[in-house]
Amino acid sequence: MPFDGLVINSLVFQLKETLLNKKIEKIYQPEDDEIIIKFRNLSSNNKLLISVDSSFPRICLSDLQKSNPLNPPMFCMLLRKHLNGGKIIDVYQVEFERVLVLSIESYDELGHISIKDLIIEIMGKHSNIILIDKETKNVIDSIKRIPVNISRQRQILPGLEYKYPPSQNKINIFDIEYDAFKEQIGKSTENTQIYKALYKLFQGISPIIAKEICYNSSLESDIPISRLTEDNLKSIWNSFIHLSSLIKKNSFYPNIIFAWDDKRAADFSSLKLMIYNNPHFLSKSFDSISEAINSFYFEKDKYNRIKQKATDITKIINTRLDRLFNKLQKQKEELLTAEGAEKYKLYGELLLSNMYKITKGMEEVTVENYYEPTLPKVLIPLDIKLNPSENSQKYYKKYNKYKTAQDKITKQIHDTNEEISYLQHVLISIENTDDISNIEEIKQELIEQKYIKRRKVTKQKLKQSNSKFVPYEYTSIDGFTILAGKNNKQNDYLTLKYASKKDIWLHTKDIPGSHVIIKTEGREVPEETIKTAAIIAAYHSKGRQSSNVPIDYTQVKFVKKPSGSKPGMVIYENNKTIYVTPFEEEIKKLEKQS
Secondary structure, three states: OOOOHHHHHHHHHHHHHHHOOOEEEEEEEEEOOEEEEEEOOOOOOOEEEEEOOOOOOEEEEEOOOOOOOOOOOHHHHHHHHHHOOOEEEEEEEOOOOOEEEEEEEEEOOOOOEEEEEEEEEOOHHHOEEEEEEOOOOEEEEEOOOEOOOOOOOOOEOOOOEOOOOOOOOOEOHHHOOHHHHHHHHHOOOOOOEHHHHHHHHEOOOOHHHHHHHHHHOOOOOOOEHHHOOHHHHHHHHHHHHHHHHHHHOOOOOOEEEEEOOOOOEEEEEOOOOHHHOOOOEEEEEOOOHHHHHHHHHHHHHHHHHHHHHHHHHHHHHHHHHHHHHHHHHHHHHHHHHHOOHHHHHHHHHHHHHOHHHOOOOOOEEEEOOOOOOOOOOEEEEOOOOOOHHHHHHHHHHHHHHHHHHHHHHHHHHHHHHHHHHHHHHHHHHHHHOOOHHHHHHHHHHHHHOOOOOOOOOOHHHHHHHOOOOOOEEEEOOOOOEEEEOOOHHHHHHHHHHHOOOOOEEEEEOOOOEOOEEEOOOOOOOOHHHHHHHHHHHHHOEOOOOOOOEEEEEEEHHHEEOOOOOOOOOOEEOOOEEEEEOOOHHHHHHHHHHO
């Protein structure tokens, strides 16, 4: 469900209860489209998160901890200037629209009390956070400036008068009577489905709430307007009246609906939705709408931001991989040519052995192959300008040239394959990560490996970017700690520095993936724990969606890093192989125990 008028309404009720007369302690802007306001004297969920991310815009109270940029953005500095130390004196919703206003009383630069309105518009990709002067209604600034070249109808720029978003002529259902309601429904075309008419005509009604109203009226949501009877209309109206009474009594039921088959969050609401009251869905209730919003959006927002931050890196890697695969194909073609070197060596030797049969000026000669007498005779082309000895030497030189090229190309193919393997490991680290800081680690690694140009940064910022070693951690049913690296640099540290020589090392066989370590602590490792660790190794690899994934395992002392090899690249011996199929449910259970 999007943030509709009902969700905003229930949120206003919570924020009024929690924030009225509370003072703003600090304002942060961890993302370009996100503001966090911290309040004094709030024991838990003491921050107001306001995100106008185009995919997941939202507002809620939260205890979320996020790292902030070294230098605060301009909009953050402006909010601090006008609002720090200010007091929330009102929270309200504009009519029944997706617009929430925080009125904040603070002192201006001259020490006079002034009131600023922080307006949050939750409207998909058009969402915005706007600070205005309450008295003049003029925009002080916004997190997204909207000049005339973006919108001719409504500009949001400093100094301009603020105007609320156009209502699209929608009507507040709670401000009209039955006859007006019936008249509005009658304005829709006859073939319009009733649920579409409801959310297009009335404020605050999202498609799912419109379907809920139809469900509570014992009507199919896609029934056309032309088939509605008077009784049908009265039934819909009664559903609206019931909805209105719940809102007026602040009788909210914050909840998330999960799909039964994959347990993923399918929807959320501030009311109990009877439309989901069937075996295909599960409902989980929360104490407040903020808790429901936090829970619903946390994973979605995290993965969306990871994807955004990883896009440029992934593009660079894929471009490099395309070039490497083309390079590898050419090298293999060159190697096939070079592998003909033995033929020229044979020609040279046979010419020396048959010198007496050859005279200068001959174009070719047919001789017996003394090395393979059973094979047909060999026809050797000759250079008419050269004598027999010179023709023989010509073929020896050609042999030496191709032999040298063969060794060189073989080494080049090895290096190309190693680079391909390294970059594929990086891609898997990105695809499987659930940690946004891991993307920064990977980016730093690629900078060090010269795949990404290094920008000039201060020593302080470089120090800040060096994150701690925090691998994935699990606990097996036998009580063994199992660790998995999140990227190539972590893989190196985990295997070569952190792990003990007698720990067990695991990795997918010939498949890019994480290094996995079983911490033995001097104990014998049961087969069940090895199988568990193998499942973890398969899950954190390119074989995540496959079955019967081969996993090699050996003691750490048998794992070596070749000199000059790229991060995460190792060789190993004395290994055994186990085949497993990774299941996400098993991994999640292990995480809960860790």
